[in-house]
Amino acid sequence: DVKVTQSSRYLVKRTGEKVFLECVQDMDHENMFWYRQDPGLGLRLIYFSYDVKMKEKGDIPEGYSVSREKKERFSLILESASTNQTSMYLCASRRQGALAEAFFGQGTRLTVV
């Protein structure tokens, strides 16, 4: 079974803090993704990575950055957390190829106060 593990289920951070969300997958997938999930808006793509050290902006990258130093790990960084970044963050991975499905982690619910 593919496993995508996010380091925290719940996080509470203060405005202005630097926040790291970690994600690890165990199936040697090339592609990894960060989405945020908000009620009524569905999942919106923040960033994705298709190889180590390679990244592309998604639809809502402002205020975020990412790091992929190892194939299995993909980190989302909030340089200076703001209250409008309070959300559920979902990490996903998938192998190359159009037929491949995406596998998701349990999510990290981040609250910025």
Next chain:
Amino acid sequence: AQSVSQHNHHVILSEAASLELGCNYSYGGTVNLFWYVQYPGQHLQLLLKYFSGDPLVKGIKGFEAEFIKSKFSFNLRKPSVQWSDTAEYFCASKGGRRALTFGSGTRLQVQP
């Protein structure tokens, strides 16, 4: 840019009722389509996917979806829902980029 529209935001059904959730996508090229489900407190799971061939796709737990290219639609159906189908359902497309584009989701509540 690609987009996926789900017009039903919240659906309430009684057990044994039939279900149809709408999904429309915008990508004009070759597209791959997916339905994911998120049960309360759980991670997203794949229900079914369409790539080519038979436009009627069968998935897990009795779900199916029909791809209608002329309507840019990929509606999800189930003939008889159960209380355990209570969940949020997301339609997604993959067109010209590596990542999936998701719709806004439909929250299904099945009453016993």
